Amino acid sequence: MKSLLAKDVLYKSDKEFNLVDASVSHSELLLRSDKIGNEDGFNIDIIFSGVEYLQMPSLLNGLSIYRDSEKKFGYKKVDWMLGKKLASVFNIKSGGDDYYIVAFDFIVFQNKLAFGESSLGVIQNKGREKEIARSHKSN
Template identity: 45%
Template sequence: MNKDIFNSDRDFTVFDYFISHGQLLIRSKKGDNQKCNIDIIFFDTTFLQLFTMLYGLTIRVVNKDDFIKYDSVNKYLSYDNSNLFEIISGNEKYYIAASFVKVFENELEFNETSLGMIHKGREKEIAGSR
């Protein structure tokens, strides 16, 4: 069963990756028309098949069995706490294998990240897979 988690018509960029914890940050930055960033953080990310610029997106959890067969990805997806996320942007579909995803609004500056152990920028959660 597919479950939509979040959708937005804003532009997003692959922004940061925290290697030791597998945290992937995709951000829609604040600007003239937006007072807040939207930070999408995937946790325990092990696989991504993704374009670096996304013009609008929908994130959904999809059935793990529907994935293209890569042995290493399928092994990861066989674990209980793993998920396959489908990112839809325009007419394209992309995939990320991770434990879970959370979406936050924040007012961090361009050179600040919401990744890591400090949790700065994660005060206002607006969506998530758990």
């Protein structure tokens, strides 16, 4: 397997993140570092879209996200999508462990949404006003 280098990091944070919301109908997943625990007073929301596979705990103490182009899972649909480049494997390293999300992409936002208020949803852009990182470059 290819070794992951520091330059391969797509996003990194020392903050605590929780899996706080998911939209099954829109294949979205929200990981949040809540503003209550952050000295700057902002939530950090990581929204994965086109989620096909998820293997991770609900709490991460710091994280680094990498793209892994060689990982396979042995599930027909997931491996087929990876082979057709319809999704990517995002390797999340946290606390010395590796976790995986197979998705189309992710975008990181900063917001001040209230506890329990979600930034998920394809119609509204609530909580998505300030983008701070993404898994691919926009054109």
